[in-house]
Amino acid sequence: MIKDITIGQYLPGDSVVHRLDPRIKIILSTIYVIDLFLINSFLGYLYVAIFTALVILISKIPFKYIFKSLKPILWILIFTGVLNAFLTPGNVVAKVGPFSVTDKGLYLAAFMVIRIIFLIVGTSVLTLTTSPIALTDGIELLLNPFKKIGVPAHELAMMMTIALRFIPTLIDETDKIIKAQKARGADFESGNIINRAKNLIPILVPLFINSFRRADELALAMEARCYRGGEGRTRMKQFNINKNDYLALTVMLLFVVISILSRR
Amino acid sequence: MEYMVEVNNVYYSYRKHEQDKEHLALCGVNLKVKKGEFVVVIGHNGSGKSTLSKHINAIYLPKEGDIFVNGMNTRDISKLWEIRQTAGMVFQNPDNQIVATIVEEDVAFGPENMGIDPEEIKRRVDFALRSVKMEEYAKHAPHLLSGGQKQRVAIAGILAMKPKCIILDEPTAMLDPSGRKEVIDTIKKLNKEEGITIILITHFMEEAVDADRVVVMDDGKIVTEGTPREVFSKVELLKDLGLDVPQVTELAYELRKSGLNIRQDIITIDELVEELCRLR
Numbered sequence: 001m002i003k004d005i006t007i008g009q010y011l012p013g014d015s016v017v018h019r020l021d022p023r024i025k026i027i028l029s030t031i032y033v034i035d036l037f038l039i040n041s042f043l044g045y046l047y048v049a050i051f052t053a054l055v056i057l058i059s060k061i062p063f064k065y066i067f068k069s070l071k072p073i074l075w076i077l078i079f080t081g082v083l084n085a086f087l088t089p090g091n092v093v094a095k096v097g098p099f100s101v102t103d104k105g106l107y108l109a110a111f112m113v114i115r116i117i118f119l120i121v122g123t124s125v126l127t128l129t130t131s132p133i134a135l136t137d138g139i140e141l142l143l144n145p146f147k148k149i150g151v152p153a154h155e156l157a158m159m160m161t162i163a164l165r166f167i168p169t170l171i172d173e174t175d176k177i178i179k180a181q182k183a184r185g186a187d188f189e190s191g192n193i194i195n196r197a198k199n200l201i202p203i204l205v206p207l208f209i210n211s212f213r214r215a216d217e218l219a220l221a222m223e224a225r226c227y228r229g230g231e232g233r234t235r236m237k238q239f240n241i242n243k244n245d246y247l248a249l250t251v252m253l254l255f256v257v258i259s260i261l262s263r264r
Numbered sequence: 265m266e267y268m269v270e271v272n273n274v275y276y277s278y279r280k281h282e283q284d285k286e287h288l289a290l291c292g293v294n295l296k297v298k299k300g301e302f303v304v305v306i307g308h309n310g311s312g313k314s315t316l317s318k319h320i321n322a323i324y325l326p327k328e329g330d331i332f333v334n335g336m337n338t339r340d341i342s343k344l345w346e347i348r349q350t351a352g353m354v355f356q357n358p359d360n361q362i363v364a365t366i367v368e369e370d371v372a373f374g375p376e377n378m379g380i381d382p383e384e385i386k387r388r389v390d391f392a393l394r395s396v397k398m399e400e401y402a403k404h405a406p407h408l409l410s411g412g413q414k415q416r417v418a419i420a421g422i423l424a425m426k427p428k429c430i431i432l433d434e435p436t437a438m439l440d441p442s443g444r445k446e447v448i449d450t451i452k453k454l455n456k457e458e459g460i461t462i463i464l465i466t467h468f469m470e471e472a473v474d475a476d477r478v479v480v481m482d483d484g485k486i487v488t489e490g491t492p493r494e495v496f497s498k499v500e501l502l503k504d505l506g507l508d509v510p511q512v513t514e515l516a517y518e519l520r521k522s523g524l525n526i527r528q529d530i531i532t533i534d535e536l537v538e539e540l541c542r543l544r
Binding site for chain 1: 345364366
């Protein structure tokens with residue numbers, strides 16, 4: 001059961017979107033998110049919907065994966081919608097007990113919900129089409145210019161890489177520990193929530209101790225392979241921005257201009 | 265310079281816990297390894313063999329005495345990275361020495377740290393993966409490989425740094441028999457074909473049979489050394505140290521003890537067969 005956990009939600013593919021430079025994709029997603037907050041009309045969101053749907057079609061991601069990514073935030077959506085509908089002052093449309101729904105509230109609620117949905121869908125397209133490693137590389141390269149003002153770009157990327165590398169290893173280990181404890185009579189499936197939480201302690205303690213030992217050994221192995229931080233380091237994989245990337249950037253800018261023109 | 269590694273009268277001690285008294289891990293170790301030699305170090309747990317191996321990579325510095333790697337003193341801080349590049353080190357647990365999430369990226373880790381040109385790194389990675397016969401797994405995730413394959417990736421990661429010497433600290437201890445064979449075959453091939461000096465630390469006696477020299481350690485000292493034949497013929501000494509000899513050697517030893525007139529220095533199955541046939 002524990003093995004089913006996947007890291008990120010990358011869907012390998014070979015579409016134009018998949019092949020874009022990760023740096024460009026991160027920049028495009030950022031522009032998209034900013035644009036979402038600039039738009040203030042439903043017409044604008046109609047443009048966004050068409051644009052996003054087109055991008056998803058080009059990237060060949062099945063729509064069900066997009067909907068899947070919305071599932072975890074369903075409650076946030078409902079909460080935001082209800083809160084906005086009830087708490088915005090305006091002309092009362094309906095009354096539920098002591099609370100009243102206003103016309104402005106409904107308008108704002110719809111707005112907010114749509115905005116959050118596009119936010120998630122847009123960023124999902126990024127994580128669905130970019131492997132975690134490419135994302136890490138992209139973030140490192142984008143942060144590189146900020147090294148001068150003290151942003152630890154290389155260290156951040158290295159931490160992310162090591163985390164990605166060790167998640168499957170630690171999942172395997174957790175599985176082993178659970179089995180070992182079960183074999184000695186530990187019960188993880190019954191009892192109330194507090195008892196179950198307590199039962200996790202005999203899993204977490206060995207897991208933590210082992211991870212520290214692993215970290216120690218890994219540090220040693222890295223030093224033995226001449227690791228001394230990002231200084232003077234080269235990378236095997238080189239990223240090249242080609243005409244597809246420029247094209248994507250142009251399309252995105254065009255879209256931003258159109259959607260901003262729709263502002264009221 | 266004739267020697268790849270020169271260990272001159274080295275002492276090393278450490279404390280396991282703050283309040284413990286100093287534990288002498290190495291006391292007066294002398295070892296000279298020739299270029300291109302295949303040396304196996306055996307000894308039971310706590311004999312100091314692992315500590316010695318970490319000295320050669322300048323992870324530990326001796327309390328007394330000196331260690332030279334290809335003529336460079338490990339105390340010389342300015343040579344530290346050159347030493348680590350010359351004498352690469354492979355550790356016991358393959359999981360804990362693989363850094364990247366893709367095999368070829370992990371192999372590239374060492375050369376990347378050395379600041380080598382990307383094109384050259386690519387060539388080295390291809391070469392290293394071919395040398396350990398893992399080229400078809402270049403794009404795989406390391407956690408999906410078997411233990412033996414992971415350890416070969418780790419060896420490739422060292423190879424890509426173009427070392428002159430590889431130190432392997434019980435590389436087969438966590439592997440199953442087939443994984444063990446893969447790794448040992450790879451090591452032997454590197455020694456023969458690439459001329460890389462190998463220092464293999466192990467407690468599997470069978471792995472020592474094909475070495476140029478076997479060094480036996482106990483309690484921080486080198487007890488005996490010589491060709492595998494010389495060392496394994498001292499069955500009683502090894503047993504006193506709590507070590508095994510290869511199974512055939514043991515069988516020959518027992519047969520000899522019970523009165524059979526066979527040679528004392530048998531280390532392979534073929535030799536024993538020959539001896540037994542000669543008896544009739």
